[in-house]
Amino acid sequence: DTAVSQTPKYLVTQMGNDKSIKCEQNLGHDTMYWYKQDSKKFLKIMFSYNNKELIINETVPNRFSPKSPDKAHLNLHINSLELGDSAVYFCASSQATWAGGAGTDTQYFGPGTRLTVL
């Protein structure tokens, strides 16, 4: 069973369109994330949700709107797509634990969605 899944894997669309990417995790984690990997392979956080609550919103244009219907799902909707939005978008999930001054968490990534805006 896939732990973190994303659909679609590839998305090709015209400038100005609206599109969504879906993410689901079956790990029982409380926290989910969206990352963007640009053409130079640089990965940057976009959003995080903890138990359906938005925690991180990292100066992303408001054309990007994440939605978490439940803690196993985090979707990304993008309005009015621009050429610069072309990238690979990764969903990830984690379950942070904290005990006596030491914490541990690992983020597990989905397979990525390659978005190409023409």
Place this chain on the structure above:
Amino acid sequence: AQKITQTQPGMFVQEKEAVTLDCTYDTSDPSYGLFWYKQPSSGEMIFLIYQGSYDQQNATEGRYSLNFQKARKSANLVISASQLGDSAMYFCAMREGLGGANFGNEKLTFGTGTRLTIIP
């Protein structure tokens, strides 16, 4: 200043040799975690190994080990007995702060990656 620095954009290593991928980090937070991920040409991000800032021993996972030198703020990945399947991009990442009511804020900051090519 860069929070995570990977100074080797590319490396070529002979099969079966050991390889060290460099990573230095910058943080003033006493609680942090360091991660290495592998990204093969197929594109997925595969978690390899984790080191917590309070861990006393270097992390190991099979052929992977993390050479954690806290005073020097370095967290190099060592791959022993390299294989052709190790050819990939490798990313070092750091998570600062953890705990209390702060769950959900554990974003990873990534380095620029090292492209490792194993030569038969």
